[in-house]
Amino acid sequence: MNLRRDVFQAIADPTRRAILLLVASQSMTAGAIAANFDTARPTISKHLQILTECELLQQEPNGREIYYHFNPKKMKEVSDFLEPFRELWEERFNKLETIMKKYKNKK
């Protein structure tokens, strides 16, 4: 069964995040990407496939080679993986603010 790939799932993996950082600076072929990792080539291919399926990467043929491009539009959907951490604090502090406003009015 081939599940539709989720962006969050795709970037949960550290190797895939490293690939994204790499390709974000310049488009590269699969071979050039794999040369940056100690991981076996088929493993990198699998990561590239996942990143392409969820549209974080786009393939573009150039002559006989296929170049991988970073898709910033898709990445924006994730915005930043710090975001859930920030939201957690935002929520907590909003609560503090609400509670203390009520406390002030009760006095």
Add this chain to the structure above:
Amino acid sequence: MEYKTRIRAEKGKQELFITREFDLPLELLFKAYVEPELVTQWMGSRVVKLENHRHGSYQFETTDPQGNLHIFSGTIHEFEPEQKITRTFKMENTPFDVQLEFLEFEAISEDRSLLKMHVVYRSVNIRDQILQMPFAWGINRAHDLLQAIFNL
């Protein structure tokens, strides 16, 4: 939309900064950190102990929806009312080492205040793991949801 809470975490560093502006006078912001009843309300944790003075200690506990008990504790190293709290923080029964927290409270105006948190971790790796925890929970929730759909 402008966010009220800001996080700064530079790559490769074992620290992070959290800043937040409150629509509250400094006095009330500080009170939220020292009155056990108020701490319980906004943190959602029971306050077992909270000794607001130099060399005091604190312990909070909370029960998650699965019924697991989580304990947070630490020691207070500096306590300057309406100015500064320096303390350690540890999540008991987790692999994460203790972290050091500097909390600074400032008045912006009569009814606005600022909190600056500087948190130092034992290693870059621990900081990054903690930063990613809420992100990982999000992923787990997505997984659970998928699982639930397929089990129908």
